[in-house]
Amino acid sequence: MSIEEKLKILADSAKYDASCSSSGSKRENNNGLGNASYSGICHSFSSDGRCISLLKILMTNCCIFDCKYCINRKSNEVKRALFTPEEICQITINFYQRNYIEGLFLSSGIIKSSDYTMNKLIETITLLRCKYHFNGYIHVKAIPGASNYLLKKLGSLVDRMSANIELPTNNALKLLAPDKNQDKVTNIMQFIKENKSKNFVNAGQSSQMIIGATNESDLNIMQMSTNLYNQYHLKRVFYSAYIPVNKDRFLPSLKMPPLKREHRLYQADWLIRYYHYKINDLLDDNHPNFDILLDPKTSWALRNLNQFPLEVNKASYNDLLKVPGIGPTSAKKIISNRKYYTLEYNDLKKLGVILKRAKYFILCNGKYFTNNNYFNLNFIKNNLLLEDNIDKKVQLCLFNE
Amino acid sequence: MNDFDVYLYDGSFNNLLNTIEILIKEKIKPIKIVSEECLENDLFSNIKKKTLSIDNYFAKYLKNISNDFFKIVYDVYLSDNQNKELIMYYFILNGLKYGSKVIYLRKLKCVNEALNISSYVRRESHKLKGFVRFRKLETNFFLAFISPTNNVIGYLSNHFKKRLSNESWMIYDLKRDLLSIYTKNKFMIIKVKDLEKNNFKFSSDELEFANLWNIFYKTIAIKQRTNKRCQMNFMPKKYWPYMIEMRDLVEKSY
Numbered sequence A: 001m002s003i004e005e006k007l008k009i010l011a012d013s014a015k016y017d018a019s020c021s022s023s024g025s026k027r028e029n030n031n032g033l034g035n036a037s038y039s040g041i042c043h044s045f046s047s048d049g050r051c052i053s054l055l056k057i058l059m060t061n062c063c064i065f066d067c068k069y070c071i072n073r074k075s076n077e078v079k080r081a082l083f084t085p086e087e088i089c090q091i092t093i094n095f096y097q098r099n100y101i102e103g104l105f106l107s108s109g110i111i112k113s114s115d116y117t118m119n120k121l122i123e124t125i126t127l128l129r130c131k132y133h134f135n136g137y138i139h140v141k142a143i144p145g146a147s148n149y150l151l152k153k154l155g156s157l158v159d160r161m162s163a164n165i166e167l168p169t170n171n172a173l174k175l176l177a178p179d180k181n182q183d184k185v186t187n188i189m190q191f192i193k194e195n196k197s198k199n200f201v202n203a204g205q206s207s208q209m210i211i212g213a214t215n216e217s218d219l220n221i222m223q224m225s226t227n228l229y230n231q232y233h234l235k236r237v238f239y240s241a242y243i244p245v246n247k248d249r250f251l252p253s254l255k256m257p258p259l260k261r262e263h264r265l266y267q268a269d270w271l272i273r274y275y276h277y278k279i280n281d282l283l284d285d286n287h288p289n290f291d292i293l294l295d296p297k298t299s300w301a302l303r304n305l306n307q308f309p310l311e312v313n314k315a316s317y318n319d320l321l322k323v324p325g326i327g328p329t330s331a332k333k334i335i336s337n338r339k340y341y342t343l344e345y346n347d348l349k350k351l352g353v354i355l356k357r358a359k360y361f362i363l364c365n366g367k368y369f370t371n372n373n374y375f376n377l378n379f380i381k382n383n384l385l386l387e388d389n390i391d392k393k394v395q396l397c398l399f400n401e
Numbered sequence B: 001m002n003d004f005d006v007y008l009y010d011g012s013f014n015n016l017l018n019t020i021e022i023l024i025k026e027k028i029k030p031i032k033i034v035s036e037e038c039l040e041n042d043l044f045s046n047i048k049k050k051t052l053s054i055d056n057y058f059a060k061y062l063k064n065i066s067n068d069f070f071k072i073v074y075d076v077y078l079s080d081n082q083n084k085e086l087i088m089y090y091f092i093l094n095g096l097k098y099g100s101k102v103i104y105l106r107k108l109k110c111v112n113e114a115l116n117i118s119s120y121v122r123r124e125s126h127k128l129k130g131f132v133r134f135r136k137l138e139t140n141f142f143l144a145f146i147s148p149t150n151n152v153i154g155y156l157s158n159h160f161k162k163r164l165s166n167e168s169w170m171i172y173d174l175k176r177d178l179l180s181i182y183t184k185n186k187f188m189i190i191k192v193k194d195l196e197k198n199n200f201k202f203s204s205d206e207l208e209f210a211n212l213w214n215i216f217y218k219t220i221a222i223k224q225r226t227n228k229r230c231q232m233n234f235m236p237k238k239y240w241p242y243m244i245e246m247r248d249l250v251e252k253s254y
């Protein structure tokens, strides 16, 4: 089989993994080829608008498992291919020298056994690091069920190692991935957390959940991801709208992947990690799913209108963050600028505040943007929905680095 | 002195700083400061050149205000903004007046402009760190063409100096005729005229890897998620002609 054909098969079967992030590593060039960029670098954007940063491929798409949602499951009749370690190195090195990529994201189907597959991955990465002196970013997927000493070995060679939780509950996992169980995955996470250091998975671990293949609520999903952040110190949880690749009576038949829902989950994830929200602020048993029409932050603000309007010249940093249309960057700018002068509506735009959203929730130097009587739920909600409708033409963009 | 004078500098950062230093000292408000290269016939203005001092005392003095402040001044110099010299003049004037806190005074028009320009320059430089495409030559040199809006070849060279330190490479800015050449831990940026850009001979495996990259690029996209608008937002079309994976698309669409 030609190398072109292999690449086609093994990139095609790797493309459903959402992660392409290359940030968080401080690896330096040690008289070899390449270094990591702490903030990450996107090298291209594919026609689906996703960032291409890493050469994302499988070592092989052969697999002894039969996960129902996966294109590579053993019961599928698809063309199978296997890269040799040398082939993977040649492509990585040559792509990297030409600045096509930031590094390698290597994952694999399971051949023979978990440990056998792990050993093959280790062989490949060792060759890349030691023979080719490659110091660029490497992300590998750990194989569920692999022995700890192999996890230790592979982790000491790479910037990121991760395991996908795949589904928000163990029951869902049992249903769709009978060969896997959550313990196998969380064992890997626990091991990585305990061993993390400058020389072991220095950019931390991430994970991915498939959204919409089973019928869990957004609340279930957020509970799982919060648990992963807290318990295993994950850097990122990726949410991946389910794309039907197989027909199976256990799988829903969707025409379009639930992209809007995926977007809401990313927004909420962001709020929890960077804006100090708790899940219960955003969802509860009576409202277990996000509003598709309004983003989670705006929905929260509308439910808590009694905390508004906030005077931007006085509000604390944490309070400013609660205003729709104000993010960490603009909140910091507000704080640093208002020390020296009183902010007016005109100034806020210069500080990066999205005024068409924020104006409903703030006072500027004591003034509301319009008559005070309009500060009520109906007026604000209707206006926001109207504006979002006008903006509808703008397609959603994934959260990139 | 006359407030309607146009002042000339030689295009370099140091010369521009010196010119601004003298204008400030002599309390002159220029209506225009232009680089010699960009000088068009301007019959109604009185064109003057200020003699420059050779020391870089003023640069040091500005650096002392704060490093962030000085970096912004430099970014404004690198930008392609039509008015950059005047923005720099007023930004420096306010820097001298308010000290390090000047970068928080967005209320002032020139401060707001300088800060916006600076983040534009840095954004473009960051983007190009990813979008630059090298091709391997017969001589094992790696060569990239760029045509950035702002003059970011220096930033890029510093980046690749660390990343591709054991390689030899060249980056050629077609818009400014600037060539950065790196070998053996050092790079040099020189002005070149009439570089024959079609005369390079590529290494024998160049086509093979370019082809593999194109295959990868096309394969990795998920059809059901197609989102061209998003692609274009993150990767503006002006960069496509220099990215091998986008070239067929450019030829069709331009």
Ligand code: SF4
Pocket: A063, A064, A065, A066, A067, A070, A071, A072, A073, A074, A108, A109, A110, A177
């Ligand atoms: S183990 Fe991985 S590759 Fe194999 S079927 Fe399951 S998801 Fe697919």
